[in-house]
Amino acid sequence: MSAIPVAADVLSADLEVLPLPDVAERLGVPITRVHQMLRDGQLLACRRNGILIIPALFLSDEGEVVKGLSGTITVLKDSGYSEDEILTWLFTADDSLPGTPVEALRGDRGREVKRRAQASAF
Template sequence: MSEPLPPTDWLTLPEVAERLELTISKVNQMVRDHTLLAVRRDGVKRVPAELVANHTVLKHLPGVLTLLRDAGYNDEEALRWLYEADDTLPGVPAVALGTHRATEVKRRAQALGF
């Protein structure tokens, strides 16, 4: 397995709240509900910027996070899976979620549970 590519940019939870035009409480709830992925970096919870596009969370992200959680992945492992380089997509699953390849990303996440 190759080393995952890091997210190109990170957003703090207040930045996500501003981008999504939500309260910080709602963003925290999304993280607790696993509809948004946040991990600690330098002691601060951060979200990969690619997962938040056009004032919304990527459409297929909550479903993929559920599939990864069902397969036993914690948040750090889910982040690693989302940013694992995959030449067959091409790129990384996190970026592919925002394209016509989202169905393929979901199919691969679902296969992890078997």
């Protein structure tokens, strides 16, 4: 079994984050499924105070991974972005969206976010 990829903690200290067991509970899946989602690039995690965490904004209010997140992660990875760079990109404000790309994904503007991710690769 391959190791779980872990990004550097590039997130704001005041951003709500969840430890993996809480993510599994919210998604209604075993923690091993969350590990697999991380290995498959459907989610990104970082380590804070020795604990693997995921931004709460990655999960919808309906207990699912935010629509378009995994596709956006894939586009950025295919473009050569590291996990650290992807997290930074997702949480960096873009006045033309407005807000951050992750907020735009949560606001059902995934097509625009993915278009920007594709354009940022060139």
